[in-house]
């Protein structure tokens with residue numbers, strides 16, 4: 001495989017079709033504003049600001065009435081498609097909507113619209129190490145707190161070993177066709193995968209863990225947004 005092909009076109013799939021149930025609010029959380037822009041705008045700007053990233057497909061809910069209709073950001077193309085009932089289905093729809101210029105074995109980034117604080121140093125590290133890996137890589141953060149298992153009554157049922165435990169973040173970086181096939185295999189087995197890496201792991205593959213920043217927060221609840229605002233102040 002020639003080096004040009006290995007470093008071929010790199011696009012991002014941005015799942016933004018969730019309803020934000022845990023966040024609440026009047027609009028889906030990906031349209032909640034942070035520093036005057038919706039979360040999805042921050043996520044897209046962070047991806048498309050990187051010189052290696054060529055474009056993005058944003059996966060929208062079928063009834064999305066908030067998408068501003070952007071067709072380019074930072075001078076790069078932004079396309080959209082309709083997602084599914086689960087994040088994994090939305091990611092698969094996004095992979096199918098990528099332009100034909102993204103070849104089967106080109107790498108693709110998958111990044112949550114709900115993670116607005118992605119920094120360029122993290123993206124640099126993921127791309128540098130992930131594109132040198134035979135499978136791909138994910139940003140992740142090592143667990144640094146002691147983990148407790150909760151009982152039904154709110155008491156502690158036990159302490160879980162935390163050695164070698166990491167929290168999966170996004171972006172995650174995998175080859176287009178390999179990821180599509182892994183997601184389809186999980187659906188065929190009736191398995192709901194929570195992230196792209198889980199689909200790849202089910203294929204016996206071992207993506208690389210690339211340590212990422214703790215402030216690459218996923219906005220899940222209003223408290224996450226408040227914390228992010230404080231961090232960015």
Ligand SMILES: Nc1ccn([C@@H]2O[C@H](COP(=O)(O)OP(=O)(O)OP(=O)(O)O)[C@@H](O)[C@H]2O)c(=O)n1
Nearest residue numbers: 015016017018019020021022085086090113114
């Ligand atoms: N069917 C879905 C569900 C989620 N997502 C996206 O996946 C990302 C991470 O998911 P999560 O934080 O769980 O978002 P929601 O599913 O919207 O949150 P909730 O579970 O609280 O409804 C978000 O950008 C969300 O928009 C998606 O594209 N399609």
Ligand SMILES: C[C@](O)(CO)[C@H](O)COP(=O)(O)O
Nearest residue numbers: 087112168169170194195218
């Ligand atoms: C993909 C992800 O961001 C990895 O931590 C996370 O799983 C997505 O959030 P969800 O609540 O699982 O949909």
